[in-house]
Amino acid sequence: MERIKQMNLKKALFTIACINIMIALILSLLVFWGCVALGSRFVTERIVIDIHSVPFLITRTSEPAAQADTAAEIISLVQIILPILIFTTALFATASIFYRLKLKEPLTELTKGAARIIENDLDFTIEAKSQDELGQLCIAFETMRKTLLENNRELWRQAEERRRLNAAFSHNLRNPVTVLKGSLKLVRKGAAVSEHLSSMESYTDRIERYIETMSSIQKLEEIPVEREPVPWETLILELENMIRLMGADSGKQISFCTDVHSGRTDSVVLVDKSILFQIAENLLSNALRFAVRNIAVDCSANENLLELSVTDDGSGFSAPLIKNGIQPFQKGNGDTEHFGIGLYSCNLLCEKHGGSISVRNDMGASVSASLKIQ
Secondary structure, three states: OHHHHOOOHHHHHHHHHHHHHHHHHHHHHHHHHHHHHHHHHHHHHOEEEEOOOOOOEEEEOOOOOHHHHHHHHHHHHHHHHHHHHHHHHHHHHHHHHHHHHHHHHHHHHHHHHHHHHHOOOOOOOOOOOOOOHHHHHHHHHHHHHHHHHHHHHHHHHHHHHHHHHHHHHHHHHHHHHHHHHHHHHHHHOOOOHHHHHHHHHHHHHHHHHHHHHHHHOOOHHHOOOOOEEEEHHHHHHHHHHHHHHHOOOOOOEEEEEEEEOOOOOOOEEEEOHHHHHHHHHHHHHHHHHHOOOEEEEEEEEOOOEEEEEEEEOOOOOOHHHHHHOOOOOOOOOOOOOOOOOHHHHHHHHHHHOOOEEEEEEOOOEEEEEEEEOO
16 A cells, blocks of 8 residues: 555556456356356256245255346346446545545645645645655645745734834934034024024934935845045044033033043044944934933044944843843833833944943943944
8 A cells, every 4th residue: 555655646546447457357267157057057957946934045956046037137137237236335435545545634734734734824734645646745735835925924024024124113213303402593593593403404314324224125134334534523522512411401410531542553543434323323222211310422533433322320231131131122121112122223333333231230231332443
């Protein structure tokens, strides 16, 4: 039977049919010979069976009897009908055996698999039990299932990327808008109008470029890095101005310290200002949200790296974040409003700029970001 299971459908059907026909032929010959022998015996020995006696009474007579003629006719009829019944049974047996051996199992597997796919359940496997046509169909069905599963995973991944991109877009856009609001408040108060108008124009241009960039990419990892030489003093002044504007209405004390290590030979750094300011704004925004009163911002540079550190006096990072590292959509202690995308976005931007980010709990939460500036 196992050998028949491995045959192709045509060969298996032919083999089963031949076997059953041979068996039916042998049985038919035996029936034919048996009926011939029994019929000749009735004729030659004049056997008479008395069916009215118990048990049946069989007698031999020398004279022909009507009962003997009737028995001979019955035997002749059996001799014709029984082989027909045998071959009919062989035909049904062939169909039944062929279905059970070759069709039942793969058709059941394919039907169950199709039903699960209709229910969007792709967590199963279809095994090919043989190498025949239905086995090949099972293999093709399994290949289709794997392809559907991979496509679903890819669609889910793309949806997740889009979700992260949208969250980062809304999160990172909020910070320059906050700076613009702060500038507008100072303009209304009449403080250094021209300076703040210049700052507002700079941030407006930055928002425009940021929107164009985020509209042209499919995932956060595709954010381009465009380094340009920036005088250190100019960079520090812009950072200080951004910090002052973001913290203007927070009621928090923000200290800002800068340092250029002796390893630097000039006062110009090669940096993507857009990325640097996104990181600085995200870290400061988180610190303003969680700090009790004091925030410390440190910015320094050596020959290879620019380092930015933000420390607050809040409750610190949660144990899962310290243990598992920075993940998207991971929220801090008691934070139910925000998506938890800020730190993840900063980490990604640091890596794009050839640096890294680290988090720890000091007096509160402390984040250090580094960017390669060579």
